[in-house]
Amino acid sequence: MFDVSEVRKDFPMLQNKMMQNHPLVYLDNGATTFKPQSVIDAVTGYYTTTSCNIHRGDYDLSFQISSEYENARKSVAQFLNAEAKEIVFTSGATASLNQIAYGYGLKHLQKGDVILTTEAEHASSILPWFKVVEQTGAVIEYIELTEKGELSVENVRKALHEKVKVVVFAAVSNVLGFKNPVKEITRLAHELGAVVVCDGAQWVPHVKTDVKDLDVDFMVFSAHKCCGPTGIGVLYGKYDLLEDMEPVVYGGGANARFDACGNILLKHAPAKFEAGTPAIEAALGLKAAVEYLQKLDMDNIEAYEADLKRYAIEKLKELDHLMIYNAEASTGIIAFNVKDVFAQDAASYLNSQGIAVRAGNHCAKILVQHLKTSETIRASFYFYNTKEDVDRFVEACKNITVENCVGLFF
Amino acid sequence: MSSYFDDPMVLRQIIMDHYEYPRNHELKKQEGYAEVHMASESCIDDLFIEAKIKDGIIEDTGFEGTACTIATSSTSIMSELIKGKTTKEALEIINNYLAMVDEREYDEDMLEELIAFKTVSKQANRIKCATIGIKGFVQLIEESEKNHE
The missing domain is CATH 3.40.640.10 (Type I PLP-dependent aspartate aminotransferase-like (Major domain))
Structure with missing residues (x-):
């Protein structure tokens, strides 16, 4: 297995990048991924x-x-x-x-x-x-x-x-x-x-x-x-x-x-x-x-992401105000909502904590009809994400409430 | 009025209140009502905006749909504020509001509870949320004026 701290050194975007005055935690890898220096x-x-x-x-x-x-x-x-x-x-x-x-x-x-x-x-x-x-x-x-x-x-x-x-x-x-x-x-x-x-x-x-x-x-x-x-x-x-x-x-x-x-x-x-x-x-x-x-080896990448996903689900499951739609899926995608909070509001709150996720129906509009929810938040990992990223994400999720989401504007 | 509306707690409460209990939150779909669908291209706000405009007066307003706190509450407040106004008065309120959200000069006294959105541009990606429903009202007003000519 690769050493993730070594891997991260290859990515300029993972060096001291800030968002909203917090070190960036990038969990929108389903949308696009960062590039290593060699690329x-x-x-x-x-x-x-x-x-x-x-x-x-x-x-x-x-x-x-x-x-x-x-x-x-x-x-x-x-x-x-x-x-x-x-x-x-x-x-x-x-x-x-x-x-x-x-x-x-x-x-x-x-x-x-x-x-x-x-x-x-x-x-x-x-x-x-x-x-x-x-x-x-x-x-x-x-x-x-x-x-x-x-x-x-x-x-x-x-x-x-x-x-x-x-x-x-x-x-x-x-x-x-x-x-x-x-x-x-x-x-x-x-x-x-x-x-x-x-x-x-x-x-x-x-x-x-x-x-x-x-x-x-x-x-x-x-x-x-x-x-x-x-x-x-x-x-x-x-x-x-x-x-x-x-x-x-x-x-x-x-x-x-x-x-x-x-x-x-x-x-x-x-x-x-x-x-x-x-x-x-x-x-x-x-x-x-x-x-x-x-x-890095694709089998290693898959195993690493599955492990990270398991770790994240274990922690997120302890939060009663979260609804997770795909706890069993093995790849590094977490689809979830926060009870009584609109997905985009929750994603904006995470942004304020330096965490990049995506709210929406992710283009799969027909599936949304199947899930009986009109929108979800998606956090998606890649092999350069760490357990520390997950911890930051989980900590931020604890604080997602309508009050805190509206509070961002003041 | 300024001290009351300067208190962030108060402003936050206004938004929460209109999000949890949106006003005019139904579509009448009756004769004399016009409707416009406002679906954001870049996010998931998806609103239907309705107004009954007769002889240049906005007699009734309404909206429905799926939207975030900012889109829902801004549309709710605006639906109250322009109801009973002439289209000219309504456009003046709306233009002042849009100026505020865009960080241009505006007349604070016209906006009442809409002042709650004066710092919405702190989250740049949410400006569109704060304007999507309001732009629906603009479309309905412009349409009614076109029909009137």
């Missing part, structure tokens, strides 16, 4: 030492950066246990999910086909499919969640039938943090010939990912949620499916040839999905990020 250096290094475009530059600097860009693809492939040609760089998980819905769903779905999903999906995962439904006449059906809000293999089995062509779900729910049985769900879906689209935004940063073992057809994530830069994400797809998917964006770098009559000969995947100049510095930053995570 920052990779990004700024590109602008200070290379700064040239990739592809087809007939000079050394361009050739060199093209190789480095492709090396980033290889690193990500290795991180996911995929082939490099199965890794498409996008602007983030949202773009990846849109590419799959519009590029694969629109092409292959017909009237009456079923897209199976859950009520716990992030807007980025489900809204593109709403549009696909409008255009194809396919329909969306929902897998019932358990009482706790979990996705069970049993309920997936009940919901699957031969009209289901696509199964879309988050490997880890961004609101409740349950680790879903991805491998089993995928096996069941494949028995009926359905394609599995897995949103890995909250999984890939926290749990070891082996796409070959999981056997998912598509898996997406954003770099910035796993110590990488913003503006880049990954679309993993099995190669034959990538080849069978249309690009959403057309342009330079994606076509091999075209003529004035409108004939386009596209390149093969992944290039055909990467029209235009990509976020080159972000690809290099993402490479540094996955290398950083691999050095």
Whole structure:
């Protein structure tokens, strides 16, 4: 196991950063994560030492950066246990999910086909499919969640039938943090010939990912949620499916040839999905990020966060005025409310104590209907959070009352 | 009046009171009433604001929805303050209020209990909470004036 105090030294944002005159406790890692120096250096290094475009530059600097860009693809492939040609760089998980819905769903779905999903999906995962439904006449059906809000293999089995062509779900729910049985769900879906689209935004940063073992057809994530830069994400797809998917964006770098009559000969995947100049510095930053995570070891990261979560739940459970919605979920997400206090008021109080959390419905609006609460507070950990962070958080939670929340303004 | 409204305890009590017992907290949805939906893009405040405006007079106000202490109490107080006023008087109150929240010059005497929000800008991200319902009333007033022309 890594030494967290050593790990923290790698992150400039964890050095003496203050918020509201308190040392910052950052518990909004589900939204985005801090960057280690190696990632920052990779990004700024590109602008200070290379700064040239990739592809087809007939000079050394361009050739060199093209190789480095492709090396980033290889690193990500290795991180996911995929082939490099199965890794498409996008602007983030949202773009990846849109590419799959519009590029694969629109092409292959017909009237009456079923897209199976859950009520716990992030807007980025489900809204593109709403549009696909409008255009194809396919329909969306929902897998019932358990009482706790979990996705069970049993309920997936009940919901699957031969009209289901696509199964879309988050490997880890961004609101409740349950680790879903991805491998089993995928096996069941494949028995009926359905394609599995897995949103890995909250999984890939926290749990070891082996796409070959999981056997998912598509898996997406954003770099910035796993110590990488913003503006880049990954679309993993099995190669034959990538080849069978249309690009959403057309342009330079994606076509091999075209003529004035409108004939386009596209390149093969992944290039055909990467029209235009990509976020080159972000690809290099993402490479540094996955290398950083691999050095710590993903199994260690998962175990560390689970331990931190257990520690936090144990302490929070002693507070009678707190309602915790996902005590059993093993990943580092805590969804909770304070009795009689509006979530945003409580989050503002925590801000006043230097603690960053998020209030809201976290984009998973449908799930909120399931939980029977219109809003929750989410505290989300990463491997650089400490038990001291948890202690500060718990102490602050003790004092959340309507009076103290209103008192912030005076 | 200034000493009373300078006491933070009093101001806090005003906000608490209007949060726990919001006034005009129902939608009539009857003839003559106009309604506007104010859903924040950046937070979870989600309010429906209603007013009955006839011949330039705000005869009735109401609101419902899900919102935080600041959004609920500011909307509640404003709903009381502009009820029975002409649209011109109401806009003057509202503009003074918005000026106060924005830390610009304002006339304290017009604002009564709304003075409770004079330090809301200390929490910059909450200014929108303190204005979301009020901006709903502005929309309804502007709409009524447009229809009147």
